[in-house]
Amino acid sequence: MRVTKDLVAASATPIVLGILAEGESYGYALLRRIGELSGGELDWTEGFLYPLLHRLERLGHVEASWQAVAGERRRKYYRITKQGRAELAEQQRQWQTVVGALKQVWPQFIPLEGTA
Amino acid sequence: MTVMDGKDELEDQFVQWREYVRRRPELAESDADELEDHLRDSVDELVTLGLSRDEAFLVAVKRMGGLDDLSREFAREHSERLWKQLMFTGEPGDPVKKNRDLYAMLACATGAAVSIKVPALFGLSLDDIATSLSLFALPWLAGFLLWRRRPAPWVYGVLVALFALGAVVANAYPAGDDSQSIGLIITHLPAALWLVLGLAYVSDDLRSSRRRMDFIRFTGEWFVYLVLMMLGGGVLIAFLYGIFDAIGLHADALIEDWVVPCGIVAAAVVGGWLVEVKQGVIENIAPVLTRLFTPLFTVTLLAYLVVIGWNGRGIEVDRSTLVMFDLLLAVVLGLLLYSLSARDPRAPRGPFDVMQLALVISALLIDALVLYTMAGRIAEYGTTPNNVTAIGQNIVLLVNLAWSAWLLWGFVRRRSGFAAIERWQTLYLPVYAVWFWTVVLILPLVFGFR
Numbered sequence: 001m002r003v004t005k006d007l008v009a010a011s012a013t014p015i016v017l018g019i020l021a022e023g024e025s026y027g028y029a030l031l032r033r034i035g036e037l038s039g040g041e042l043d044w045t046e047g048f049l050y051p052l053l054h055r056l057e058r059l060g061h062v063e064a065s066w067q068a069v070a071g072e073r074r075r076k077y078y079r080i081t082k083q084g085r086a087e088l089a090e091q092q093r094q095w096q097t098v099v100g101a102l103k104q105v106w107p108q109f110i111p112l113e114g115t116a
Numbered sequence: 117m118t119v120m121d122g123k124d125e126l127e128d129q130f131v132q133w134r135e136y137v138r139r140r141p142e143l144a145e146s147d148a149d150e151l152e153d154h155l156r157d158s159v160d161e162l163v164t165l166g167l168s169r170d171e172a173f174l175v176a177v178k179r180m181g182g183l184d185d186l187s188r189e190f191a192r193e194h195s196e197r198l199w200k201q202l203m204f205t206g207e208p209g210d211p212v213k214k215n216r217d218l219y220a221m222l223a224c225a226t227g228a229a230v231s232i233k234v235p236a237l238f239g240l241s242l243d244d245i246a247t248s249l250s251l252f253a254l255p256w257l258a259g260f261l262l263w264r265r266r267p268a269p270w271v272y273g274v275l276v277a278l279f280a281l282g283a284v285v286a287n288a289y290p291a292g293d294d295s296q297s298i299g300l301i302i303t304h305l306p307a308a309l310w311l312v313l314g315l316a317y318v319s320d321d322l323r324s325s326r327r328r329m330d331f332i333r334f335t336g337e338w339f340v341y342l343v344l345m346m347l348g349g350g351v352l353i354a355f356l357y358g359i360f361d362a363i364g365l366h367a368d369a370l371i372e373d374w375v376v377p378c379g380i381v382a383a384a385v386v387g388g389w390l391v392e393v394k395q396g397v398i399e400n401i402a403p404v405l406t407r408l409f410t411p412l413f414t415v416t417l418l419a420y421l422v423v424i425g426w427n428g429r430g431i432e433v434d435r436s437t438l439v440m441f442d443l444l445l446a447v448v449l450g451l452l453l454y455s456l457s458a459r460d461p462r463a464p465r466g467p468f469d470v471m472q473l474a475l476v477i478s479a480l481l482i483d484a485l486v487l488y489t490m491a492g493r494i495a496e497y498g499t500t501p502n503n504v505t506a507i508g509q510n511i512v513l514l515v516n517l518a519w520s521a522w523l524l525w526g527f528v529r530r531r532s533g534f535a536a537i538e539r540w541q542t543l544y545l546p547v548y549a550v551w552f553w554t555v556v557l558i559l560p561l562v563f564g565f566r
Binding site: 026028029045048051058066075 | 146151153156158181185189190
């Protein structure tokens with residue numbers, strides 16, 4: 001199964017902000033976490049993730065700093081800001097509306113193949 | 117680290133990879149750091165899965181995808197960087213070289229600005245040196261290009277000789293101030309010297325057709341920059357005049373004798389520098405202009421032909437109209453050249469190619485009418501330096517455009533490739549050089565400096 005481009009684009013911001021709300025992180029770890037969360041279905045490219053992070057940084061939703069955690073390389077860590085949390089809350093509300101509506105029109109999951 | 121050869125090799129590969137990344141103007145230093153970190157994580161993970169370090173590196177790089185795609189995505193988010201590159205690109209990752217380019221340019225521009233004031237020391241006004249104005253700018257620009265190219269020693273010799281020849285023509289030819297010959301030298305010597313500059317431009321690879329195409333691009337971009345700088349200069353001068361006028365001082369003499377001449381020759385060098393450093397960073401301007409104006413010129417010329425055909429009106433040709441039609445051909449050629457220079461040679465044929473063909477053919481038809489009438493005139497009144505030049509120019513352009521039309525026709529009909537058109541245009545460059553030098557060197561002699 002492939003998640004369509006539009007859906008990936010729409011869900012990217014809330015996913016990244018959501019992961020960063022768990023704690024600060026860096027690019028590679030973010031990609032791995034996203035893979036984990038989606039069971040490997042969401043396969044973002046670097047060319048997608050880093051520009052997105054830079055955009056969020058520019059908008060002020062996240063802030064970044066180069067840090068060296070003991071015993072590891074210096075890395076660019078991203079952490080969510082207060083404004084980012086507000087944005088996340090707003091996104092959550094919107095997604096809940098969408099998911100709620102979808103749940104009602106799809107009371108049971110429609111069988112994926114061979115609809116009668 | 118001699119024990120761990122594998123690790124060393126891997127470091128080498130990282131260094132090389134970084135070099136590639138740094139060539140991308142879209143990717144800033146910190147992006148490269150971040151991506152390298154990512155790559156290292158990826159490699160580490162693959163190694164724990166059992167791959168060797170080399171294999172892991174290859175797989176990790178492959179996963180990251182092509183740099184083209186990557187930089188495109190980065191460019192979308194960071195479009196402002198592309199403009200900054202205008203000031204700060206040089207050889208990637210080599211700030212020393214960037215600065216040296218800047219200093220070389222400043223030295224050449226200053227040299228040009230100073231040199232144009234030298235004749236004033238000997239009591240010569242700008243009007244007195246009208247024939248040699250280009251000699252105060254172009255050799256300096258050529259010097260800057262040579263500084264960047266470092267060609268074989270003989271190239272320097274040839275360039276010095278040609279510029280010296282230009283100086284001889286400009287100053288030693290005994291053509292009267294009102295003669296046609298002097299007018300021809302004033303208008304054609306800059307063009308002749310510009311092609312000498314072209315030699316400096318392609319000096320690192322004289323036979324390469326791509327390099328010559330680069331020179332054609334360079335010419336267009338340089339011209340656009342020069343015009344832009346002149347506009348800026350105009351604004352500066354307006355303020356200069358205005359604010360000094362407000363305190364009762366008239367800056368006319370300062371502006372006329374210093375700001376304008378020094379500014380123009382320096383701008384010629386700065387323009388060349390700008391084109392050199394920004395190469396490939398942003399979409400070139402000249403091709404964009406040709407995209408805009410090719411359809412408009414095509415419609416205009418077709419309309420003109422229709423009108424001529426409709427009321428059977430012949431073109432009234434005298435020398436000035438012939439010059440105008442020469443210029444028209446030159447513009448059509450320019451439109452053709454700059455759309456060629458920006459075209460991806462592998463792109464398929466499109467409606468734009470057909471439109472270009474229509475443009476060239478209509479220009480050729482109009483020109484055939486002009487030449488037909490002009491031939492009669494020469495038979496009637498005899499030859500002068502001006503009409504020989506005008507006719508010659510016309511023939512030089514006509515030959516180029518006729519063959520271009522033929523090649524374009526073959527291209528649109530899918531008979532020949534695009535490369536043939538490009539090769540024809542680059543092969544033709546020396547013909548212009550020969551022609552311009554004939555006009556400035558030989559025609560005045562033939563006509564006894566009339």
